[in-house]
Amino acid sequence: MDAAHLVSSISATGEYAERSDDEPFLPDDNRVELAMEALDLQFRDIELLRLALVHRSYLNERGVDALDVIQQSNERLEFLGDALVGFIAADYVYRRYPDLPEGALTSHRVGLVRTETLAEWATSFNLRDFIYIARGELGPNGEVRARVLAGIFEAVLGALYLDRGISAAQKFMDGLLRDDAERFIGGNESTNYKGRLQELIQNRDRVTPGYRTVTSTGPAHERVFIVEAMLRGQALGRGTGANKRTAEQEAARDALARLASEGIVDTDGRSI
Numbered sequence: 001m002d003a004a005h006l007v008s009s010i011s012a013t014g015e016y017a018e019r020s021d022d023e024p025f026l027p028d029d030n031r032v033e034l035a036m037e038a039l040d041l042q043f044r045d046i047e048l049l050r051l052a053l054v055h056r057s058y059l060n061e062r063g064v065d066a067l068d069v070i071q072q073s074n075e076r077l078e079f080l081g082d083a084l085v086g087f088i089a090a091d092y093v094y095r096r097y098p099d100l101p102e103g104a105l106t107s108h109r110v111g112l113v114r115t116e117t118l119a120e121w122a123t124s125f126n127l128r129d130f131i132y133i134a135r136g137e138l139g140p141n142g143e144v145r146a147r148v149l150a151g152i153f154e155a156v157l158g159a160l161y162l163d164r165g166i167s168a169a170q171k172f173m174d175g176l177l178r179d180d181a182e183r184f185i186g187g188n189e190s191t192n193y194k195g196r197l198q199e200l201i202q203n204r205d206r207v208t209p210g211y212r213t214v215t216s217t218g219p220a221h222e223r224v225f226i227v228e229a230m231l232r233g234q235a236l237g238r239g240t241g242a243n244k245r246t247a248e249q250e251a252a253r254d255a256l257a258r259l260a261s262e263g264i265v266d267t268d269g270r271s272i
Contacts, residue, residue, distance in 0.1 A: 044164070052155035054074050061136070088169070088177075112184055116146060118149070118154065119149035131152055141206055214226040225244050229251040237257070
């Protein structure tokens with residue numbers, strides 16, 4: 001079955017339309033287009049990306065046959081993406097650290113492929129907002145669990161590989177590794193401002209902060225992004241960076257600093 005068979009229609013009233021037995025109920029919405037925008041990627045076959053976003057719980061909840069779940073969930077793409085993440089991370093540390101022995105390279109690679117690393121990358125692209133997932137699979141505050149986010153990231157990488165080839169997958173990962181590898185290898189999470197802000201806001205307000213791109217200026221090789229951290233339509237902080245991810249981290253850091261100045265402390269006492 002090709003990816004195009006995954007999408008079923010939904011009526012204007014919100015009722016699900018008739019479908020064939022081998023099609024799951026997927027809302028006819030624009031989340032795949034929004035996911036592409038968040039990832040800053042273009043897919044030739046966008047249904048591959050849609051497939052990458054379908055967690056098996058969503059299909060199980062709707063009574064999809066177990067054999068169809070294999071083809072219509074992201075698990076096979078996750079399998080492929082897991083291998084790609086491992087390969088690309090190994091290639092990166094091999095080239096980045098030419099004097100390290102095998103044991104040290106292995107340790108560095110492990111830091112780059114663990115669940116927490118992949119979940120943070122998924123969060124940095126707001127992939128949690130685009131996942132097809134059953135409510136019962138969510139955490140106690142409605143959050144998407146780290147292991148699910150990590151699997152979604154791997155599935156997206158697998159979909160990108162199938163759609164655009166190994167060069168595109170490696171280019172996508174290399175951008176993340178350039179920004180974050182040293183921090184993850186060292187196990188230092190102190191600069192994960194987005195994660196800290198999300199944790200603080202969810203614990204305090206039971207909602208998740210969002211990010212809004214204010215401007216994007218300059219030529220393609222020297223882009224400058226200005227992003228605001230948002231909560232219920234109000235800006236909490238503003239940041240600038242050469243890409244959206246960096247600007248969002250800076251916006252989160254600014255938001256944390258502003259909250260600290262108002263006497264609202266971080267959840268585990270870390271300094272801003």
